[in-house]
Amino acid sequence: xxxxxxxxxxxLHLTSMGLIIFFTFFICVLFWVFRKDSKYFYGEMQNxxxxxxxxxxxxx
Amino acid sequence: MNTNGNLVEKIIYDDxxxxxxxxxxxxxxxxxxxxxxxxxxxxxxxxxxxxxxWVTFGRMRPLHTNxxxxxxxxxxxxxxxxxxxxxxxxTRMFSxxxxxxxxxxxxxxxxxxxxxxxxxxxxxxxxxxxxWPIDIAIAVVWVIFAVNFFMTIHRRREKHLYVALWFYISTxxxxxxxxxxxxxxxxxxxxxxxxxxxxxxxxxVQWWYGHNAVAFFLTTPFLGLMYYYVPKVANRPVYSYxxxxxxxxxxxFIYIWAGPHHLxxxxxxxxxxxxxxxxSVMLWAPSWGGMINGLLTLKxxxxxxxxxxxxxxxxxxxxxxxxxxxEGPLLSIKSVSALGHYTDWIIGHVHAGTLGWxxxxxxxxxxxxxxxxxxxxxxxxxxLENHFWTGxxxxxxxxxxxxxxxxxxxxxxxxxxKDGTLAYPDFMETVVxxxxxxxxxxxxxxxxxxxxxxxxxxxxxxxxxxxxNQTSExxxxxxxxxxxxxxxxTHRKLEGMGFVFSVLAFLAIAxxxxxxxYPTLALHKYITPTKVTEPYTAxxxxxxxxxxxxxxxxxxxxxxxxxVSEVIRYGNASTIEExxxxxxFQWGSKRTGPDLARVGKKYPNLWHFSHMMDPRxxxxxxxxxxxxxxxxxxxxxxxxxxxxxxxxxxxxxxDDNTVANADxxxxxxxxxxxxxxxxxxxxxxxxxxxxVALIAYLQAxxxxxxxx
Numbered sequence: 001x002x003x004x005x006x007x008x009x010x011x012l013h014l015t016s017m018g019l020i021i022f023f024t025f026f027i028c029v030l031f032w033v034f035r036k037d038s039k040y041f042y043g044e045m046q047n048x049x050x051x052x053x054x055x056x057x058x059x060x
Numbered sequence: 061m062n063t064n065g066n067l068v069e070k071i072i073y074d075d076x077x078x079x080x081x082x083x084x085x086x087x088x089x090x091x092x093x094x095x096x097x098x099x100x101x102x103x104x105x106x107x108x109x110x111x112x113x114w115v116t117f118g119r120m121r122p123l124h125t126n127x128x129x130x131x132x133x134x135x136x137x138x139x140x141x142x143x144x145x146x147x148x149x150x151t152r153m154f155s156x157x158x159x160x161x162x163x164x165x166x167x168x169x170x171x172x173x174x175x176x177x178x179x180x181x182x183x184x185x186x187x188x189x190x191x192w193p194i195d196i197a198i199a200v201v202w203v204i205f206a207v208n209f210f211m212t213i214h215r216r217r218e219k220h221l222y223v224a225l226w227f228y229i230s231t232x233x234x235x236x237x238x239x240x241x242x243x244x245x246x247x248x249x250x251x252x253x254x255x256x257x258x259x260x261x262x263x264x265v266q267w268w269y270g271h272n273a274v275a276f277f278l279t280t281p282f283l284g285l286m287y288y289y290v291p292k293v294a295n296r297p298v299y300s301y302x303x304x305x306x307x308x309x310x311x312x313f314i315y316i317w318a319g320p321h322h323l324x325x326x327x328x329x330x331x332x333x334x335x336x337x338x339x340s341v342m343l344w345a346p347s348w349g350g351m352i353n354g355l356l357t358l359k360x361x362x363x364x365x366x367x368x369x370x371x372x373x374x375x376x377x378x379x380x381x382x383x384x385x386x387e388g389p390l391l392s393i394k395s396v397s398a399l400g401h402y403t404d405w406i407i408g409h410v411h412a413g414t415l416g417w418x419x420x421x422x423x424x425x426x427x428x429x430x431x432x433x434x435x436x437x438x439x440x441x442x443x444l445e446n447h448f449w450t451g452x453x454x455x456x457x458x459x460x461x462x463x464x465x466x467x468x469x470x471x472x473x474x475x476x477x478k479d480g481t482l483a484y485p486d487f488m489e490t491v492v493x494x495x496x497x498x499x500x501x502x503x504x505x506x507x508x509x510x511x512x513x514x515x516x517x518x519x520x521x522x523x524x525x526x527x528x529n530q531t532s533e534x535x536x537x538x539x540x541x542x543x544x545x546x547x548x549x550t551h552r553k554l555e556g557m558g559f560v561f562s563v564l565a566f567l568a569i570a571x572x573x574x575x576x577x578y579p580t581l582a583l584h585k586y587i588t589p590t591k592v593t594e595p596y597t598a599x600x601x602x603x604x605x606x607x608x609x610x611x612x613x614x615x616x617x618x619x620x621x622x623x624v625s626e627v628i629r630y631g632n633a634s635t636i637e638e639x640x641x642x643x644x645f646q647w648g649s650k651r652t653g654p655d656l657a658r659v660g661k662k663y664p665n666l667w668h669f670s671h672m673m674d675p676r677x678x679x680x681x682x683x684x685x686x687x688x689x690x691x692x693x694x695x696x697x698x699x700x701x702x703x704x705x706x707x708x709x710x711x712x713x714x715d716d717n718t719v720a721n722a723d724x725x726x727x728x729x730x731x732x733x734x735x736x737x738x739x740x741x742x743x744x745x746x747x748x749x750x751x752v753a754l755i756a757y758l759q760a761x762x763x764x765x766x767x768x
Binding site: 011014015017018021022025026029032033034038042043044045047048049050052 | 147218295296298302306310313329334335342536
């Protein structure tokens, strides 16, 4: 069964490398985003589009 | 100085360029939707092809896709990027001259496409049909845009780059990489070239490009626009900034790997198919991260849908984005792809994305942006509501009809009797069954167009009734922000470094790209020397160019998948060797007609002649257009020496004699076919005509000997 499955992976190292690179990258991003003391900063960032008040912001 | 002691500066945004792009979006949208509607009618009703070469489906379809993606979608994202970036960066665009060069350059490219595609100048590569001079122009204009955008970032008054700008950065970088790599070709004439890639290589590069054109032209920039305009209209911040970061990096990193899912069950190496499938399934998470983030921005304020009806467009757009990005990974699972690939299910899927996601988001953005740019109010909210519901009904009719048609056709193709024979051996049976659904699709498209025309009238009246003599240059007051803060974390440092951020975004796409293009660098690993295929003759090459010019690849694939029903219907599954000299590959992505990989020698020459002149003469229920001009126009024999010479340069094994006498050899073969036509009751004197070259090519398919 194992042999049967692996025969389709003729370049196993490339497939594996892809997954390892991605998951390492993804875990790093998660750690980065949820690090301590970032709440205030993200609160500031997410308000950026709302900071500039234009001529017609009050209406639609 | 303001109360915080910051210096207040007075600046003027360049809204004139935004107005230009916004109006161009609307003008080209009418063209794109109209071409789509014509193409939708041409399929179930062949007389709509008008027996005219310039408007046949094979040329209309690329005209429609290019207009929809690059003219409508392109101008929309430029309008949004120029509008939102100036405000998020608190600065005018770097150069008015570059902005205008970008605008007029892009419009000229669109005009060039609108002229050349109907004339038949095509590379026959999906979404990359435009010939080499236009490819160069696209690269130049894109660089102009990139310089203008990155220099604007450099000059900004806001230290931190809001998430929308990240999406714009990744778009600009990745589209440049995709376009340049996919467009490497060697010219033969002013409007004719051969791509340097062949067969499997070309297929890999093309779908690395094609899939990521969807990813980085129709997804990332629109997500950026969503992150700016949804909070603006709802007047509340994005639901989760953390989620936006996670889904940005995941999306940018994963998307680039997923191209091979367009080539499942083809002769592409299995590892690449598996990789494409895995990354496509993983893509579901970041895609839905974006959708959820957008929709939850409205959490607690859904009542705004009543007072700000423009929000309806954003909600519908995000819902279609969620549907399409759920369906995409689903279709990338090999067993589902076996059913859906080559059918209209894919067409339905794509249009849920372009009409529902890109279309509705653009409409919402324009409804928000245009009254503000012209300093007035929207002419009619009622008309806006009518547009929304008409358009929504149109998209739903389109999508449902195509999914039903696709699944019906897929099931009919694979249906077998108890004795193992095909339940529907005649391909036409599977076409005739879904013709009514094609009419439903056309009706859905018509409704979408009607809704858009309501918008055009609404916007026209809005602009017409706007206050006259208003100054287009409004002075706004801004303060520099974020520059005096101490960057206490790595993220804050990175946030402020546009260049480093851009390099990281490039690296994220480069890793996946390199691995995906690996087969182009190591083709020898996948080809068995004993099976190497003979190249096409000079006349067959001439016929191949005609085949591509007429857009035959739009409806016919040349790739038999190793699926039982396909092998029974068409013959042995295709191999890598068979297409190894094909510049470009012709594996196709849709079967409105049957696969042609082994059509050679299946029918006599006269059958092909009759089939091209009047398909109903040999297949009574055929929906294929007539191609009468092929019996009138002469083959360009003179160019064949140059064409074979370029192909030899690209590795096709032609000897000196074949290249030096290409025209003479081709004329000799043409005379043989013309004589056969005449001997069997066909017309006389066809040896110089294009139809003979095309017949030569069709008769060569699957006949290059050693590969079978």
